[in-house]
Amino acid sequence: MRQFALYIVLIFTAGWATAFETEDFARFGPSDSQTVLKIVSTADIRFFEPMIASFLAAQPGTAIDYTVVSSTELQKAIVEEGAAFDIAISSAMDLQTKLANDGWVQRYEIRSIDALPDWAVWNDMLFAFTQEPAAIVVSKSGLGNLPIPRDRHDLINLLRQHPDVFRGRVGTYDVRQSGLGYLFATQDTRASETYWRLTEVMGALEAQLYCCSSDMIEAVKTGELLIAYNVLASYAFNREDRDDFAIILPSDFTTVMLRTAMIPRNSQSSELAGLFVDHLMIRSHGSEFKLLTHPALNLNQIEVALNRIRIGPGLLVYLDQLKKRAFLSEWENAIVQN
Amino acid sequence: MSTPVAHGSIRRRLLLSLLVSAAVLAVVVYFMVQSVARQVAQESQDNVLAASALSILDSARFSGGQINVDLPYSALSMLDSISDERVFYAIQLGDEFLSGYQNLPSPESTPGGGPAFLSAEFLGEEVRIASVQRRVSTDIGQSFLQVSVAQTLSGQKQALARISRTSMGIGAGFFAISVLLATIVARSTIRPLDRLTASVSRRGPKDLRPVAAPVPTEMVPLVTSLNSLMRRLQHSLMRSEDFIAEAAHRVRTPLAVVRTKAEIVQRKSDDPETRAALKEMIHAIDDSSRTAGQLLDHAMVTFRLDHLLREEVSLLRMVHDTVERLRPVSDLKDIDIDATGTEDIIIDGDPILLQNALHNLLDNAVKYAPSGAQITVSLTQREGAASISITDTGLGFPEAELDHLTERFSRGANAQNIVGSGLGLTIVKEVVEAHGGKMQIGNNTGGGACVSLLFTLS
Numbered sequence: 094m095r096q097f098a099l100y101i102v103l104i105f106t107a108g109w110a111t112a113f114e115t116e117d118f119a120r121f122g123p124s125d126s127q128t129v130l131k132i133v134s135t136a137d138i139r140f141f142e143p144m145i146a147s148f149l150a151a152q153p154g155t156a157i158d159y160t161v162v163s164s165t166e167l168q169k170a171i172v173e174e175g176a177a178f179d180i181a182i183s184s185a186m187d188l189q190t191k192l193a194n195d196g197w198v199q200r201y202e203i204r205s206i207d208a209l210p211d212w213a214v215w216n217d218m219l220f221a222f223t224q225e226p227a228a229i230v231v232s233k234s235g236l237g238n239l240p241i242p243r244d245r246h247d248l249i250n251l252l253r254q255h256p257d258v259f260r261g262r263v264g265t266y267d268v269r270q271s272g273l274g275y276l277f278a279t280q281d282t283r284a285s286e287t288y289w290r291l292t293e294v295m296g297a298l299e300a301q302l303y304c305c306s307s308d309m310i311e312a313v314k315t316g317e318l319l320i321a322y323n324v325l326a327s328y329a330f331n332r333e334d335r336d337d338f339a340i341i342l343p344s345d346f347t348t349v350m351l352r353t354a355m356i357p358r359n360s361q362s363s364e365l366a367g368l369f370v371d372h373l374m375i376r377s378h379g380s381e382f383k384l385l386t387h388p389a390l391n392l393n394q395i396e397v398a399l400n401r402i403r404i405g406p407g408l409l410v411y412l413d414q415l416k417k418r419a420f421l422s423e424w425e426n427a428i429v430q431n
Numbered sequence: 432m433s434t435p436v437a438h439g440s441i442r443r444r445l446l447l448s449l450l451v452s453a454a455v456l457a458v459v460v461y462f463m464v465q466s467v468a469r470q471v472a473q474e475s476q477d478n479v480l481a482a483s484a485l486s487i488l489d490s491a492r493f494s495g496g497q498i499n500v501d502l503p504y505s506a507l508s509m510l511d512s513i514s515d516e517r518v519f520y521a522i523q524l525g526d527e528f529l530s531g532y533q534n535l536p537s538p539e540s541t542p543g544g545g546p547a548f549l550s551a552e553f554l555g556e557e558v559r560i561a562s563v564q565r566r567v568s569t570d571i572g573q574s575f576l577q578v579s580v581a582q583t584l585s586g587q588k589q590a591l592a593r594i595s596r597t598s599m600g601i602g603a604g605f606f607a608i609s610v611l612l613a614t615i616v617a618r619s620t621i622r623p624l625d626r627l628t629a630s631v632s633r634r635g636p637k638d639l640r641p642v643a644a645p646v647p648t649e650m651v652p653l654v655t656s657l658n659s660l661m662r663r664l665q666h667s668l669m670r671s672e673d674f675i676a677e678a679a680h681r682v683r684t685p686l687a688v689v690r691t692k693a694e695i696v697q698r699k700s701d702d703p704e705t706r707a708a709l710k711e712m713i714h715a716i717d718d719s720s721r722t723a724g725q726l727l728d729h730a731m732v733t734f735r736l737d738h739l740l741r742e743e744v745s746l747l748r749m750v751h752d753t754v755e756r757l758r759p760v761s762d763l764k765d766i767d768i769d770a771t772g773t774e775d776i777i778i779d780g781d782p783i784l785l786q787n788a789l790h791n792l793l794d795n796a797v798k799y800a801p802s803g804a805q806i807t808v809s810l811t812q813r814e815g816a817a818s819i820s821i822t823d824t825g826l827g828f829p830e831a832e833l834d835h836l837t838e839r840f841s842r843g844a845n846a847q848n849i850v851g852s853g854l855g856l857t858i859v860k861e862v863v864e865a866h867g868g869k870m871q872i873g874n875n876t877g878g879g880a881c882v883s884l885l886f887t888l889s
Contacts, residue, residue, distance in 0.1 A: 194517045195532075196554035216515035216585070283504060406518035407508025415522075415530045416502045 113170040122156030131158045134182035164272040179366040182354045185272040187408040189353045193218040199356045204371045215404040221351035222377035228326035231339040235319040244345040245287045265322040267302035277323045279411040296428040346398040446617040453609030457602040464598035480561030481546035484580040496570045514586030525574040537579045639665040676730035679723035690716045725854040736865045740781040747775040753789045765802045772810030776817040780866045788862040791855045800825035820883045827874040
């Protein structure tokens, strides 16, 4: 199947550097190709590779430049620097929504797909192709005989009853640094007041703060942490050693993030970008395979209250500077107690 | 008769003008429905925008001289709940911009302090903006806190497209119903005219009675003129019939006197030349006298046809009576008249006219048949019709003239030396047709004439 040459060029050299920070870069397809689709994404290359491979198989002669950046850098690249990308993919739904709302995005009518859910497309601008729940990841060995919590109440009780065990060994997102952490936190507060109680309990236990899900999972793996809260379940499921963890989708409510793609306004080859979006949506919502999901992580079969974050202008609310300032100060009061 | 020159059609003109006005109304309906719907859609969008802006305004709190706006999640998410919309907002305290989209245009505030609205373009798309404000007191004195919320129009456009289709449907439906009604109206308007035409053309050739059936007001002058025309026509016809009858009557009496005198002179005269001349004279007088008689007959028939009697007539008796009445004349010429038929047939009609017609036929037969000829009168019933056939063994009709024999004053080419007016067959034909029957003229295969009178039996 793979009739294309795969070139990976890691960009650590400063010569190519632009003002926004890239974390990784790869080129797929023929190196001398004239038709190049430039993708900027927050997802790791290894997650996206199968999707790119199947697209290039259907479009021979095309090449894809894949640039990995953080969600805030993606925002910066498009808004401040006007970088000419053809596809922008991000897990930061609120920032993606703001880009679309503020007119940085082209409209595109995707090819009709049977049973495409309503939530998957917003305004012909944003296209959601994954559903990624936020989970509680627990170290099985570290917990010993203690019961594995099923929901936030269990977690609060567990932490309160065994403060000595968990002091300094619970972790969560630093919402000041991480866009995704901020998104999960704000959606949690919308769903229930228990988030604040949990945050205060974690603050009292000198919770560790992290920038990203993978770091938290790694910390649980090394035994640095016993429990990590609001971790992307897909990252944990996709690890080889996933059996070392208990990955819990809280049964009171599970916040689900949608990874979205869009075609920036200044895309140089928007037609090709449209084809890619079609491909992405058919592959993700069709029956073939689902990106960034594990067979064990079938949301349709899990009996928990799914709190799927709805794409729409509501997401702009927590980006409002007054609102954000107020939220962060409240959060800091809760988590940083000493 | 010349065909009238047709110019236009009332029905078509009526239909056309109805359809044109229906089309105009349909278009008006389309635009009215659309404009009302547009207004309603605009108002509902404005209401939602105003509600959103007010909920943001309500969330503003002052603490420690600082303003704190806790943007409600629903304030923005509600604007996107039905259709995907881009949403913008701006919060301003006096001239100081607090949060949101700094360049969002804001509408002129209304004098009453209620929500103000504006349609504008923002970030490349058409938006509708609602703005509300309230007076607040801050550290530096009185000021206004203003909240503007804007929304793109994709939902409204969808709604308008839907409404446009609906109003198009309403307009088309309206037009379709109008077409149906217009057709019915045009037809019913024309109907009295059709009825008048039918009633006039259904009339017999002699029927000159005035039209009595009620007609619409607009047609009264036409019918009045028609009636007056028919009255004058009838009057003039009657006058000429009267005149002919009067003239015939006046001629007949002096002719009888002249004939008597001529016979006396003939009998007295011994000069063969004088006798021959007188014989020719008598012959000519008979001819004239008979013509006058038939003219009288014809006038009588015409009069009676106008007021046709309907009573039961026994055809068998009529045949026998007529035959017996002509017997003296036929005997003179040594002609045998034989009446066949035993079964009586009764028809409705005027006995005097019918007898006159039969008498005319038989008289003709006796007159034109040579001496020693045989005349047969047969009364039969066949195929729902009563038939009286008169056949003779005479010369028969000239084949070439069969079609013209019933015209007035037309006589067969082989009858020039026999006294006759040419009115006989005309009278017979008119009588028979007035009774709803018909006359057939022809020749027997073995020679001799054959005339049949057929009366349809009810």
